[in-house]
Amino acid sequence: MVVASLAFVEFLVIILARDIYLNGLHIYTLGASSPDLTIPENYIVPVRIILEVDSMSIFMAIISATVSLAAAIYSLSFMKGETGQNRFYTLLLLLVAGMFGMVLTGDLFNLFVFLEIASIAGAALTAFRTKFADTAEGGLKYIVISTVAALMVLFAIGIFYAQYNLINIGALAHVMQYTMLDKIALVLLAIAFMMKLASVPLHMWCPDTYSVAPASITIMLVVASYACLYALFRTCFTLYGVSPDMVTVGWIVITLGMLTMFVGVTMAVFQTDIKRLMAYHCISQTGYMLLGIGVGLAVLNRPEALNTYGIAAMDGGIFHIINNALYKGLLFLTAGALFYRTGTRDLNRMGGLAHKMKWTTIFYIIGALSISGIPPFNGFASKLLIYESVYRFNPILAIVAMITSILTLASFTKAFYSAFMGAELPEYQEVKEVPKSMIAGMAILAAGIIFFSLFPGLVVERLAHPATEALINQGAYISGIMGGGG
């Protein structure tokens, strides 16, 4: 049932994506007599809850749909034998709903509600296997930081409402004055979303939570954190747009992005728990996206720089989101497969598993090469876009990004060597390949990676570049809500 409904969602999302590529932005007003009646009669501002879908939203929706489909198929065997299966899948669908709500909504308060829905469902799923001692700790950390971050978002919404009596993103952007209070709201929103997407130095909950969650839930949490990344972009680009301080905000984002990249990867090399290692990589890859987008943000006021390298940097950053969701998902699933068969996440106690788990090994190799940016995989394509454009912005940033990539390769080589290589160990004589549905879940993501590797130009042209255009073009989003004038 769950798999069928998610497959249907994926189908709907792809149809909508095609339609948006051809026809542009879509609006749906909840509770109105006609879907595009955003401003009720006798009013001058929108009061209803409005869903506003443009290329950036649909880009995130495609990621959510694909990853949750893979996660649900994987869970069929992975969670077999746990108690409360019905509740598990209910929460899983709730998490999917939260992610979709976050990326498709055009309303700030709605964003907060869906953020909390996703957090609650995510935390409950993280702590789902209560038989282990550490799951409740991971879940508690996730829900505490989510609650604090979400309450700060709500406080910022309150500040907006106090000034403009509006909570709609497009309408707010239309009347934005950029006062002192708006600056406070910007800081609160930006740092709260940074907390949720695990940017250094707010990343420390991330390895704790990701490593104890069931593998299929971990990849959903990764995508949920990218939904927060999307919310950050919406705040910076659409809500505030071309305001004088965007250079500073861009540099703050770039600095945090560099820190995220470097601290994330160096801590990852050190880890001996396979899922903690991957969680730190998740942090470090987020740094690439922040870097790409931060460069775009910093040159937003300079059209000639924006056209020569700013747009390419943003293309790279956005392309990297979907790439990372795919290969990081695949890697977490292989880690889950190892845990499923060996019962441990500790790399010190693994070895020689390639003899027994051939499919898992192949999928691991695909994911590891892709995340390290080895050609011809998709990680290389998006990293190349980021390197080239960032090098023209500031060479030092590009060099740090390359060092990060090298260290990524080093740590995945370490994990590969200690888990898969070597002679067969006596304690793992009984280990078999994982069940079919887990292989199917991994195969969906692996197929996505291979498709993206072979046709990066197609993906950038059809998905990533329209998303960039949608972010830069603030006027289109506003006029979608406020009607023709803009």
Place this chain on the structure above:
Amino acid sequence: MSISGLSYSPWSPIFWLLASVVVMIMAYFFRRRGQKKYKKDTEQTKIFLCGEEVPEAKQRHIRAHNVYWGFFETMKEYYDANIKAHTGIINDYIIWFLVLIAISAIILFIVGIV
């Protein structure tokens, strides 16, 4: 399909794959010309360790925390500081959050004034 819009070096995985196929064919060609005396499943393929007895598989496998030992030894100070910062206590996470909010707000105000 290549990524367009870049100033130089358009990246196309198809060409890369074609080139790697050519390289593989060449490698196979060189391999064919190699040593003819190799035979599978004979004494030749056993592990040779200076004539010593080969240890068990369990002792032979280098465990994860020994990998890259030199790297961690060189970067010891960096790692000590970093691991000290990662306390794993939930209260500290919120402290970082508040500190970062304060710093970014101050930066924005200063830039706004100047």
Place this chain on the structure above:
Amino acid sequence: MTQGIPFNVPFLAVAALIGIAFYIIVSQRNLIKLVMGLSILASGVNLFLITLGYREGGVAPIYTHAPAGIMVLPVPQALTLTSIVIAVACLALMLSMVVHIYRHTGSTDSEKSRIMKG
């Protein structure tokens, strides 16, 4: 009702609540107290929203049989209701997790009960 109270007293209360909440969250190592701090934080933010919508001498925004005069803004009240519901869900979830942590580690101290670090 609150006529005569200067308008910014509720805002001072909001600041005090949020300040106390963050002080508790940062300084108290007991997980139950941490959850209490989060609850106070939620109350502070809710009070902020309600105060924004209040207009001096306003009545509840229900059109049926409404007395003449100004009404308070309805939107913040709707927001606050939603936010209260969400806060309750979070509270219940956090408390249940603290119970599980206590069962497994025998402690509700955030330093002693931690398993993962580094």
